[in-house]
Amino acid sequence: MHLLPRSFYLRSDVVGIARELLGKYLITRIDGDIAAGVITETEAYAGVSDRASHAFGNRYTSRTQVMYSPGGTAYVYLCYGIHSLFNIVTNQEGIPHAILVRGIRPVEGIPVMLKRSGKPKVTKDFGDGPGKVARLLGIHYSHSGTDLTVIPDDPGIPAIWLEDRGIHPGHDRIEISPRIGVDYAGDDALLPYRFRMRL
DNA sequence: CATAGGATCGCCT
DNA sequence: GGCGATCCTATGT
Numbered sequence: 102m103h104l105l106p107r108s109f110y111l112r113s114d115v116v117g118i119a120r121e122l123l124g125k126y127l128i129t130r131i132d133g134d135i136a137a138g139v140i141t142e143t144e145a146y147a148g149v150s151d152r153a154s155h156a157f158g159n160r161y162t163s164r165t166q167v168m169y170s171p172g173g174t175a176y177v178y179l180c181y182g183i184h185s186l187f188n189i190v191t192n193q194e195g196i197p198h199a200i201l202v203r204g205i206r207p208v209e210g211i212p213v214m215l216k217r218s219g220k221p222k223v224t225k226d227f228g229d230g231p232g233k234v235a236r237l238l239g240i241h242y243s244h245s246g247t248d249l250t251v252i253p254d255d256p257g258i259p260a261i262w263l264e265d266r267g268i269h270p271g272h273d274r275i276e277i278s279p280r281i282g283v284d285y286a287g288d289d290a291l292l293p294y295r296f297r298m299r300l
Numbered sequence: 301c302a303t304a305g306g307a308t309c310g311c312c313t
Numbered sequence: 314g315g316c317g318a319t320c321c322t323a324t325g326t
Contacts, residue, residue: 164321
């Protein structure tokens with residue numbers, strides 16, 4: 102067991118953590134089903150000064166209040182009325198940094214992922230896209246606020262956590278680019294806060 | 301209370 | 314690569 106500890110998430114460099122998350126295992130136990138994938142794509146959202154962030158300008162609402170939790174908390178919200186998007190809160194309580202997980206390579210629990218996706222087989226782009234990530238892993242926006250550093254004994258309680266199983270991609274395997282779908286963010290839309298790992 | 305719009309996806313061409 | 318689906322959230326009256 103290589104569960105990522107609270108200290109991993111409490112650090113202040115959200116962009117660096119977004120890069121470090123590439124290769125980590127994202128694991129869920131939801132409705133009793135275990136599913137896991139390797140994180141292949143992330144985006145950093147750098148808090149109150151980042152125009153692309155939901156917390157820009159200290160915005161604090163029933164949706165965004167979870168972003169002000171301590172690092173190691175799940176922030177999940179609904180996008181376009183259809184997709185739950187899974188984010189990892191970082192930094193200390195009160196500082197609303199978050200990292201959107203945009204892609205995974207499925208590893209464990211393929212049958213339940215296929216069932217959730219409604220598809221007959223795993224294709225190359227099976228885990229590409231933030232909406233798909235949450236759907237495959239059974240993550241719903243009602244799971245926002247889940248603590249990512251504990252795994253309850255009761256398998257009926259939804260659990261989401263990350264593990265380091267030794268995949269540490271080097272610079273030659275990582276592509277850095279601007280974030281997707283944040284045109285409204287002005288100059289901040291150009292920041293190189295998106296990280297993708299070549300397989 | 302009413303309304304505009306969104307950190308997307310999948311199907312169509 | 315263009316577009317419709319679909320509904321919560323935020324904001325304003």
